[in-house]
Amino acid sequence: MSNLDIFGAILGFALTLMVFSYLIGDNPLFRVAIHIFIGVTAGFVCIIVINNVLLPRMIVPLISGSMEERLLAIIPMLLGWLLLTKISPRLATFGNIPVAFLVGVAAAVAIGGAVLGTLFPQINATIAIFDLTTSRGFDTNKGLQLVNGIIILVGTVTTLAYFHFGTGPQQANPTGLQSLLRGFNQVGQVFIAITFGFLFAGVYSAAMVALVERLSFIVDFLKSVLLPLLSS
Amino acid sequence: MKFPFSVAVAIGIGLITLAGYFLNIPVLQTLRMALIEWATTLAAVALLVGIANLFTIHWNKLTSGKVGGLYSAILIVSLVLTLGVVGWFGPTHTYSKWIFNNVQLPVEGSLLALLAVILVVAGVRLLRLRSSMLSIIFIITAMVILLATGPLFGISVPGLTELRSWIAQVPAMAGARGLLLGIGLGIVAAGLRVLIGSDRPYRG
Amino acid sequence: MAEINCPLCGKANPDDFEVCQYCQARLKPLLAPDSAEENSLPQDETGVEEPTSPAAAEIPEWLQELRQDEDSLELEPERSSDELAADISEATGDAGSIPTGTPDWIYEVEQETQRDFDHIEPPPPSPAEPGPEPAALPDWLESIRLGLHGTPGLASSQATEPVESTGPLAGLRGVLAADALISRSRGPATRPAKLRVSANQLVHIDLLRELVESEGKSQPLPQKPSISSEHILRWGIALAVCLAVVWSIIFPGQPAALPAFQEETAELNRLIEQLPDGGQVLVAFDYEPGEFAELDAAASAVIDHLMIQGAYLTLVSTTPLGPVLAERFIEELQPVHHYTAGVQYVNLGYIPGGTASLVMLTGNMPRALPYTIEGLAAWGSESQPVLPPLQGIQNVGDYDLVMVLVDDPDVARAWVEQVEPFISSSSPQGSLGMVISAQLEPIIRPYYDANPRQVHGFVAGLRGGASYARLNGREELVRSYWDSFGVGLFMAVLLMLVAGLMYSTYPLLTRPSKSDSEVKG
Numbered sequence: 001m002s003n004l005d006i007f008g009a010i011l012g013f014a015l016t017l018m019v020f021s022y023l024i025g026d027n028p029l030f031r032v033a034i035h036i037f038i039g040v041t042a043g044f045v046c047i048i049v050i051n052n053v054l055l056p057r058m059i060v061p062l063i064s065g066s067m068e069e070r071l072l073a074i075i076p077m078l079l080g081w082l083l084l085t086k087i088s089p090r091l092a093t094f095g096n097i098p099v100a101f102l103v104g105v106a107a108a109v110a111i112g113g114a115v116l117g118t119l120f121p122q123i124n125a126t127i128a129i130f131d132l133t134t135s136r137g138f139d140t141n142k143g144l145q146l147v148n149g150i151i152i153l154v155g156t157v158t159t160l161a162y163f164h165f166g167t168g169p170q171q172a173n174p175t176g177l178q179s180l181l182r183g184f185n186q187v188g189q190v191f192i193a194i195t196f197g198f199l200f201a202g203v204y205s206a207a208m209v210a211l212v213e214r215l216s217f218i219v220d221f222l223k224s225v226l227l228p229l230l231s232s
Numbered sequence: 233m234k235f236p237f238s239v240a241v242a243i244g245i246g247l248i249t250l251a252g253y254f255l256n257i258p259v260l261q262t263l264r265m266a267l268i269e270w271a272t273t274l275a276a277v278a279l280l281v282g283i284a285n286l287f288t289i290h291w292n293k294l295t296s297g298k299v300g301g302l303y304s305a306i307l308i309v310s311l312v313l314t315l316g317v318v319g320w321f322g323p324t325h326t327y328s329k330w331i332f333n334n335v336q337l338p339v340e341g342s343l344l345a346l347l348a349v350i351l352v353v354a355g356v357r358l359l360r361l362r363s364s365m366l367s368i369i370f371i372i373t374a375m376v377i378l379l380a381t382g383p384l385f386g387i388s389v390p391g392l393t394e395l396r397s398w399i400a401q402v403p404a405m406a407g408a409r410g411l412l413l414g415i416g417l418g419i420v421a422a423g424l425r426v427l428i429g430s431d432r433p434y435r436g
Numbered sequence: 437m438a439e440i441n442c443p444l445c446g447k448a449n450p451d452d453f454e455v456c457q458y459c460q461a462r463l464k465p466l467l468a469p470d471s472a473e474e475n476s477l478p479q480d481e482t483g484v485e486e487p488t489s490p491a492a493a494e495i496p497e498w499l500q501e502l503r504q505d506e507d508s509l510e511l512e513p514e515r516s517s518d519e520l521a522a523d524i525s526e527a528t529g530d531a532g533s534i535p536t537g538t539p540d541w542i543y544e545v546e547q548e549t550q551r552d553f554d555h556i557e558p559p560p561p562s563p564a565e566p567g568p569e570p571a572a573l574p575d576w577l578e579s580i581r582l583g584l585h586g587t588p589g590l591a592s593s594q595a596t597e598p599v600e601s602t603g604p605l606a607g608l609r610g611v612l613a614a615d616a617l618i619s620r621s622r623g624p625a626t627r628p629a630k631l632r633v634s635a636n637q638l639v640h641i642d643l644l645r646e647l648v649e650s651e652g653k654s655q656p657l658p659q660k661p662s663i664s665s666e667h668i669l670r671w672g673i674a675l676a677v678c679l680a681v682v683w684s685i686i687f688p689g690q691p692a693a694l695p696a697f698q699e700e701t702a703e704l705n706r707l708i709e710q711l712p713d714g715g716q717v718l719v720a721f722d723y724e725p726g727e728f729a730e731l732d733a734a735a736s737a738v739i740d741h742l743m744i745q746g747a748y749l750t751l752v753s754t755t756p757l758g759p760v761l762a763e764r765f766i767e768e769l770q771p772v773h774h775y776t777a778g779v780q781y782v783n784l785g786y787i788p789g790g791t792a793s794l795v796m797l798t799g800n801m802p803r804a805l806p807y808t809i810e811g812l813a814a815w816g817s818e819s820q821p822v823l824p825p826l827q828g829i830q831n832v833g834d835y836d837l838v839m840v841l842v843d844d845p846d847v848a849r850a851w852v853e854q855v856e857p858f859i860s861s862s863s864p865q866g867s868l869g870m871v872i873s874a875q876l877e878p879i880i881r882p883y884y885d886a887n888p889r890q891v892h893g894f895v896a897g898l899r900g901g902a903s904y905a906r907l908n909g910r911e912e913l914v915r916s917y918w919d920s921f922g923v924g925l926f927m928a929v930l931l932m933l934v935a936g937l938m939y940s941t942y943p944l945l946t947r948p949s950k951s952d953s954e955v956k957g
Contacts, residue, residue, distance in 0.1 A: 008334035015335060019342035023349060023674045025667070035307040037339040040331060042283045043314025045756040048323055052759070052785040053276040056806045057269075076270045080277035087285070098274055099434035100238035103426055104246030105271040109792045109854070111423035112253035117853025117890070118416040122409055125886035148402045155406025156413070163414040188410070193366045194399065195407030195878055197373025200351070202875030202897065204374070204928065205381050205921075206730050206843070207347035209898050212681055212920045213729035214338075214345045219685050265799040272789030272796060272804075279756070279788065324763045324783075324809055332725075332760050340726030349674040352928045356669065356935040371936065375929045381874070381899050382922030383692030397698070400881060409882040412849070 006225060013221045016214055126156050155191040162188030239429050246427045287311065310335075373399065677927050684923040692919055694906040700884055701903045704869045704893030707837060708741050715836040716825060717747045718797075720851070721762040722754050723843035727873055728761065733917055734901030735841050735871040736769055737910040742839070743773040744908075748825035749781035750835070752805065754793050754847065759785040759809045769913070778812065782825045785809040790847075794854040797832040833862030843873040852883050856890050867892040874899065 018033035058080075061073035079098040086095030161184040245267055252264030290304035318328045355374070358367055379389075380396035425431040440451045447458045697705070711717070719739070723731045742749065751762040762783055766775055775781050784805040787793040796804040802815040808823075816822035832838060832855055842848045848870065859866040868890070872880055874897025883890040895904050902918055905911045 004330060008330055012334045012338040015338045016342045019339055019346065022346060023670065031303055032306055033339055035303045036310045036335060038286075039307040039310030039312075040314045040335045041757070042286055043311050044318055044323065044328075044332070044336070044760065045279060046283050046315060047318040048756050048759060048786050049276045049279050049788065050319075051323070051811065052807070052809070053273060053788050054280075057273050072266065076273040076277070079270065079274050083274065083277055083281060087281070096236070096238040096434050097241055100242035100432075101245055102271055102274055102278075103434045104242035104244070105249050105267060105792055106790075107242075107423040107426040108246040108249035108253075109268070109795055110419045111427075112250055113791065113850065113853030114416040114419040114423075116253060116857050118412055118849070119420070121886050121890055122413055122416070122882060125882065126409065126413075128887045151402050152406040152409070155403055156410045159407045159410025160413050163411070164417070189366055190369060191403055191407035191410065193369040194373045194403045195411065197370045198377055198399065198404040198878045199875060200355075200370070200374040201377035201381065202873070202877055204348065204351050204378060205874035205897050205899070205925070206727065207344055207351060208921055208924045208928070209730040209733065209917055210341050210726065211345035211348040211677070212685075212917050212924060214342050215678065215681050216685050216916065216920070217338075219682060261799075265796070268789070268792050268795050268799070269804065272787065272793050275790065275792070276788035322810065323760055329760070329764060332757075332764070336725050336757070337728055340724065341729055344726040348924065348928070349670065349677055352673045352677065352931050353670050355928075355932045356673070359932070359936040360939050371932065375932060378925045378929050381897070382925035383695075383918055384922055384926060386690060386692035393695070400877065401885065404878045405881045405885060408878040412879070412882055415849075 009221055009225050013218065013225075016218060020214075126153060154187065158184045158188035159191050159195075160188075161185065162192060238434055239432055242432070242434060243427055243429050246423075250427065373404075673931055676931060677924060680927040681920050681924045684920040688919060691915065692922060694902040694911065694914065694918065695899055697903050697907050698900070700894050700896075701900055701907070702893075704738065704895055705741070705904065705907050707867050707869055707893050708738070708745060708747075711742075711745050711747055711836055713746065715745065715747045716750065716827075716829060716834070717742055717837045717839055718750045718752065718832060718835045719762070720752050720754070720838070720840040720842070721758040721765065722847050722851075723758070723761070723841055723873070724755065725757055725761060727843040729917070730873055730898055731841055731843060731871065732765065732769060733898050733913050734873075734895050734904075735765070736913045737901060737905040737908055738839070738869075738871055738895055739765070739770060740773075740910045741904075741908050743770060743775060743780075747837075749775070750825050750829070751781060751783040752797070753786050754788075754790060756786050756788075759783055763809065777810065778808065778823050780825070782814055782823050783809040784814060791850040791854060794850055797855060798858040799831060801829060801831050831858075831862075833859055833866060835859075835866060837867050837869060839869045839871065841871045842876065845876055845879045848872060848876055848880060852880075852890050856883075860888070870894040871901075872896050 015033050015036070018029040021027055022030045058073050058077050061069040062077075065073065079101060082094050083098040084095075085091035086099070161181060248260070249264050249267055252260050287308065290307050293304040294301045294308065314331060317331060318325075321327050355371060358371060376392070377396060377399065380392045384392075422431070426433070440449055440453075441447065442449055442458065449457055719742075749766075751759070751766070753759050753762060766781060766783075773780075777783060785808070787796060787805055789796070793804075806813065806815060808814045812823075813820060814823055814826055828834060838851075838855065838859060840848070840851050842851065851868070851870075856868045859868055870880060870891055870893075872894055877896040880891055880894055880896070884892075884894060895901055898914065898917060898921055902911075902914045905914045
């Protein structure tokens, strides 16, 4: 192990303990670690953006590209300069143009993706749940498949209903439709509870792997770096 | 001004981009790709502007002698050092990777690891504050999934793995599909409001 | 004798006192005209000028309502969060999108989770951003993401700065202002041409100065207990979980068996097994560095399998730090395969723009990503041929397999929505596989269970990675975490179970004590 590696391990060990110190309570060591981390992140992001995006897309075409490439590179550069005016309150109106550009593209991309990638295929999948010809790994017989299909259909519809009609105030004399929606909401909430329970378990699993990795690192460090240093 | 230029830009650019999803016209496709390329380049510029802003904020804090100036100094030093090393040697050089492996990964990994404690505290508090049927369903689902996810000391509980598979593939998937459809509908509604100009989040 | 309450400590004082007898803060300026009177003063006296900017004068109606609701957030603290969220949703006219009405019991979990971090960093009032993405995402998705990215954040002195919602710094406050810069929907600040200060304002300035100066003096404030039962609960849980995990690391027992393969894992295995000789695979490293432990372990056996098959790999990333993660992964986790940059694999680096960047991959990839991370011309030049992994590639549809390593539900959804329809329409054998963080399993499952499939196979978290490793026998990395992982999860469940039983058995324990509430408040 080189000196650089040892120093790196000590640094990683110290930073890990500084972050873990948050469990005792907020403290200056934790804040120091966070500020170091932010600085490093910003530094990496800055260089990667310059190397990977600005140089090849703006600078290189302007220097060595054809006339067409130069023209194409000038537009984002112009928009980028306009974006900088957002910093100044006096000129901020000009900055609205690149932001409007970004918002327009983002809205269109989001709509296109949601319609073609989620809404159509997932509605189709909900309808096709009763297609008994498709095999599903966990269903051993057609009857069970049908029951599961019904549960999935009910769960999908009631969850959707909860999120779209779920938060209105309760009325004393609900109409038939309102009673139906209230029933949907209650069933939908059960499915949401199960889904969120699953999500909670997933987030916890991810965090637990991180904890195991960090604690393994601490144990390894103490065994391989600190103990030999102390004993020598 | 009732209909400023920026609104026209958002609507025009948005409609051209959206049309590219549904109409396979070569000119439209080329234009759409060019617009998206400019937008992504612009997003990168915005990222740099953000970093410049970060630097300025902390520089001002440092020079004004406010409380927390020491933290700002630490941030600026680590930012400048990283810029120097990664900028000079390149992001894949040994020195850059040394910074990444010994600062970035330990701190971010430790922050995530904290959640392993925080989420248990949250679960305990949930039971302490409120024991409704839904919160019990929530916590029982979470416990079953957690028990079925790990090895459980090598003990095999009959039916636990099958129960996990059933929850994953039937009720949890149904809820998630409802959520995904809801998100999809919400995105379409919000996006269309931008494209007809009724929402103008870019207005400064 | 009439009394007046101190503005600082709230205690009653005789109304002829100049300063508070308890905390020494000045009382007299409070006798100046109240705010209603002040507002009724003529404009020239108050010194406030009408906004001169046309942009500021034309604040859209929805924004005005939103601002009113922001005020109500401050004025009516006793109102429930759900009511406020509903108000905000209504104010933005957001009838068609997802309401923010998370079920209140879920809301409590989010709040409880958030509270752990919030005592150093209170969440800013968050009026729904009218842009497409923020209005469309439900709270739970945001809260989980916010929670995941570490989140403990910065000092309270930065509480007014925005919290990052995307990118590697998500969850941290006042870090990069780019997002706020792009999406802020306020008018430019209007400034009076010259500074005018009225007598009223001078009185208020005086009061403010007094208040600020009095901060430095010792105040007879009631002592808060330094350690509450909440602290003890947290320390106890931290100690129990950490000790259990450390014990299992130091004293490993009999290794537990890895889980049997799951259907979706076996599907991914089959896709890789069926790759042609010299097949070309696009691998996206779209996770944050904090997730490296889980994603490394989950993806290790999968990438190993790709390399055993001799696949040519193209590495890309839509997160800025992804290229460094990718390089580290290939060099440090898979050294036995001796994959060389520019020969068996090529790292094309970062492609900016989030969801829009994925559309670029369906267009002209040589134009979107012309250089490698080392700065070489990836697609060939006059002096150099196209690098082998990129031969015959023009867009993402030309790959035999697209493999996405991802930890963020929005990013995963974007890949399915933007890229998968293009792959399935442009090439019958092209497939989309994923290695995902465990938290994404419910989100990706509906896409996998669709007919036709939108995700053709996936590995979820450490469990999925262990299952895959068992399939192809590459168990080293997974094995190093697996047993301790199980111990940690068991301890977490045990703690929650014990607490649940305790609170249901002794109902008196179910409410936090008054002192706890005060500390938390």
